[in-house]
Amino acid sequence: MVTINDIAKLAGVAKSTVSRYLNGGSVSRRTKETLDRIIKETEYVPNTFAQSLKVKQSNLIGIIIPRLNSYATNEILQSVDRCLREKSYQLLIVNTDQDVEREVENLYALSRQKVAGIILLATDVTRAHKEAMEKIGIPVLLLGQRSDATYAIVHEEEEAGAAMGRHALRLGHKKILYLGVTEKDESVGVLRKKGVMDVLKNAEGIDVQEEEVDFNFDITFRFLKEYLKDRVETYILCATDNIALAAYKASITLGRKVPEDVSISGFGGYSITDLVTPSITTVRYAYKEMGRIAAENLLRLLQGEEIPKKIALSGEFLPKESTKAL
Structure with missing residues (x-):
């Protein structure tokens, strides 16, 4: 497992510099670029991250979306944001343009920004996704796709x-x-x-x-x-x-x-x-309901409560004017 000492050696800086950067302190632009690159390459997540959350939990929730021009995504986002604001949480939105690699990268990136939990609207759930969810050590709730690696809310x-x-x-x-x-x-x-x-x-x-x-x-x-x-x-x-x-x-x-x-x-x-x-x-599809349940269940996880591993929501069939009998 990569440690903060390894990061410091690879970057050619002091351990204290890495620690200062990870905790939001000031470093030079060159050092920041170097540390960003090394952290991304090594998929480093601070060992003390989970413990620090127990001491003082962040009020930030990350959400990773596949694209901005999606009706379904916007419906879910509105519902999640409304629910979280009522509970004094802030939503940090990251768009991936349906790039699977960016989804994985942003799991690590959001964890480094010390979000309390992540809602992921995944394009696909790969082995890299599962490894990232295990490594970051914070709750991840998956929407729209099924996986045994984490909690999921799906449509029937x-x-x-x-x-x-x-x-x-x-x-x-x-x-x-x-x-x-x-x-x-x-x-x-x-x-x-x-x-x-x-x-x-x-x-x-x-x-x-x-x-x-x-x-x-x-x-x-x-x-x-x-x-x-x-x-x-x-x-x-x-x-x-x-x-x-x-x-x-x-x-x-x-x-x-x-x-x-x-x-x-x-x-x-x-x-x-x-x-x-x-x-x-x-x-x-029940997009608004999905968003509401996702926000509520993620907050329950953060409070140490149990939630269902998978929830499936039924849709409503709506026959309209564009189809007719021969």
């Missing part, structure tokens, strides 16, 4: 996927296009898709085609403008509302009417699905 993805699959079958569609995302994202890319496919592939006479697209609306819209030109499916089942909106815009750009020519649905329950005409069939 398979349940939601199955509801949407049954909806497409009830409407009599036989040719269905599923627009999914990378399977590196276990919740959306694997579990949500599994819920859909378990229903559709067990039904008789159903032709299901799959295509992987991007979470980003603009990227997916540019792709679908070309991809959908020769498609014959009557139902486009999308892994997220952003993808559904891209499919909707691409379809009408190509001269197809929704839902007369093609039905479209998504997942998420974004408010914009009610602002377009026709409104888009979706599954509304």
Whole structure:
């Protein structure tokens, strides 16, 4: 295990200089840059960190988010911030732009800033994530992804996927296009898709085609403008509302009417699905409830209380105008 003495030797400075820096004291810019680099490379976390929290717990809570332009993230953030402010805690927000390595780096970075605990909206949970959560020695609560390494709050993805699959079958569609995302994202890319496919592939006479697209609306819209030109499916089942909106815009750009020519649905329950005409069939997820439970449970952990290892929240299926029976 790397010690403060090791850091001092690698940086070529006195142990007292490293200690002063770690405790927020003043050091030169060059020394700061050197120490930042070495601490990052060695993944050093002070041995006394957990003990210092017991003596005087920080009122800072860190939250690591995958991207800023996300409806789900913003809903969760608002709920977490409101709950923490009521308890006199401050929220420190770090964005990673869906970069898995930055997620791991920020676990260490937030621990060095002496946050009391961390809420992590992970893109993926890798071995490096698990090692970081073990090393930093402070509570980490995971949102949206499942892991046996820490506490987690998730959505019932398979349940939601199955509801949407049954909806497409009830409407009599036989040719269905599923627009999914990378399977590196276990919740959306694997579990949500599994819920859909378990229903559709067990039904008789159903032709299901799959295509992987991007979470980003603009990227997916540019792709679908070309991809959908020769498609014959009557139902486009999308892994997220952003993808559904891209499919909707691409379809009408190509001269197809929704839902007369093609039905479209998504997942998420974004408010914009009610602002377009026709409104888009979706599954509304409990983002605000997730944020509230996350904040409350993290504070319970900090008080030494027991909380459930995993909590799963059900979504609400919302059939709207963008899907219709053949």
